[in-house]
Amino acid sequence: MSIADINLLRGQPLLSPRSQSGSFWNEYTETMPREQLNELHLKRLQALLRYAYDRVPFYNELYNGVGIRPEDIRTLDDFNRLVPTIDKKDLVQAQAANPPWGDSVALSPDYYLYHFQTSGSTGTPLRIPFSVHTQLQYGEQWAYLYWGVGIRPQDSFYFAFPWGMYTGFWSAYWGVRCLGATVISGGGLTSEQRLQQIQLLKPTVLVSTPTYALYLAELAKELGIDTSETTIRYTIHAGEPGPGIPTTRQAIESAWGAKAYELYGVGEVGAIAPGCPDQRGCHFGEDQGYATVLDASGNPVGPGEVGENVVTSYIQMAQPVIKYRTHDLVRAYYDVCSCGRSWLLYEGGVLGRTDDMITIKGTNVYPAAVEYLLSDVAGLSSHYELHVNPGRINDEVTVKVEPKVGTSSERFSSMATDLQVVLKAKIGVTIGVEVSEPGSLPRYELKAKRFFDHRPKKV
Ligand SMILES: [Zn+2]
Structure with a gap:
């Protein structure tokens, strides 16, 4: 069936690709030369600073407190140097106060x-308001992904997700719109019912956390269903690191x-990448949006160096986020x-959280760096702690x-x-390794817990 036929049957999609190219939703912006991107950033940042300064008391007080006004920001360098970062706790405090x-x-x-809110897994949830404009733009960022990897209006999406107050997959839904x-919504169903739906309704795209895609496949195997034989041709993930890491991607x-x-x-920022x-x-x-990668002291790191991703959104107009610390580690x-x-690349996706970073003898170690190396040893599965x-x-x-299942226990010690x-050679520090029986590490339904910090809590 052609796209024209689909449009006749289901109505026009909310948005259309802005380019004729097969692999770009919007070739003009996705391939824009760096110099032109920087010009665009400066214009949008200046407009956003003016918008926030005039309309949002939080930003007005913040910028007055450090002695800057929007018109002081004349270059990207001014923005990087002079505008203070904000953190989730600042917005949470502002909401709690009023x-x-x-x-x-x-x-x-x-x-x-x-109205959405964050999961609250790292403290008090932050409430997130979306305007129509924000929601549509947020959704469109998912459409960039869908279109870029070859998904088309003829495809059908299975959302293996409980929905709720979490904005991520709602926005993935708007991307499909x-x-x-x-x-096809899998909300409110058991995992067994979701597997039955996938077999019956024959979707081509599965949307879930990476952990849940693996969990569902393991459960299917127990029920005698081979998920590699279903109609699913694409799996789309968010919520935790996954397909950026070779072992996890291969497993899924x-x-x-x-x-x-x-x-x-x-x-609270958007479907940013x-x-x-x-x-x-x-x-x-x-x-x-605009992003910079900073070290622990707030200075920019060079290309290819790991640091914290600090982002500004051009689309979150209800609750603006300007130089927002994500606590996500990226390269x-x-x-x-x-x-x-030409858009900047976070190689391997998100590598971890700043809270998960461990420093041993001056070397930074984070969970995804270890996970990344599991594929260097033949026979290891993607499960680890x-x-x-x-x-x-x-x-x-x-x-x-x-x-992996079926590995002889005689191979465990080698x-x-x-x-x-491998860990010593690639990361540079000694990391102890324990090999457990296949299937013995805990399995998770939604997001996996990989990092266990047994050090006394700092007060
Ligand atoms: Zn690329």
Whole structure:
């Protein structure tokens, strides 16, 4: 069936691709030369600073407090140096002081299309208002991903997700609306019922957390269903690191007989970085925001160095976020990617959280760096845990890994030695390795817990 036929049957999609190219939703912005992107950023940042300063008391006080006004920002360098960063706790405090929305919003609730909130897994939830404009733009960023990897209006999406107050997959839904494809909701169903629906309704795209895609495939196997034989040809993930890491991507792709892609989003900011069609990581959507990568002291790190992603959104007009600390660790490159995109690339997606970073003898170690290396040892599965214990001089790190089903236990000790050698060579510090029986590490339904910090809490 052609796209024209689809449009006749289901109505026009909310948005259309802005380019004729097969692999770009909007070739003009996705391939814009760096110099032109920087000009665009400066214009949008200046307009956003003016908008926030005039309308949002939170920003007005913040900028007055450090002695800057919007007109002082004449270059990108001015923006990077002079504008202070903000953190989630600042917005949470603003909301707590004057509930429900505080003094950090720019639009009155009359303009809100949706109320969302963060999961609260790292503290008090942050309430997130969306205007119509924000929601549509947020959704469109998902359409960049869908279109870029080859998904078309003829496809149908299975959402294996409980929905709720979490904005990520609601926005993925709006992405499907932008594209014009079919949505099948797996909300409120058991995993067994979802598997039955997938067999019956024959969707081509599975949307879930990476952990849940693996969980569903393992459950299917127990029920005698081979998920690689279903109609699913693409799996789309968000919510935690996954397809950017080779072992996890291979595990999902072989379980589902599909290509696995991800989108890196931050609920209160946007679906900020659609995955690279060449599976090299995620590209920050530079027509919807601005990003810099900073070290622990707040100074920019060079290309290829790991640091914290600090982002500004051009689309969150209800509750603006300007130089927002995400606490996500990324490694950014600014060269044009093999997929043709000029948007900055977070290689391997999100590598971890700043809270999960461990420093041993001056070397930074984070969970995804370890996970990334599991594929260097043949026979290891994607399941692992990283444990940190206080040592006499340095903290001690141990990784628990699990071989693939069917691996002879006689190989366990050589696998442990091999992984230890790889970790020492690639990361530069000694990390203990424990090999557990296949299937013995806990399985998670929604998001996996990988990092276990046993050090005394700092007060
Ligand atoms: Zn790319």
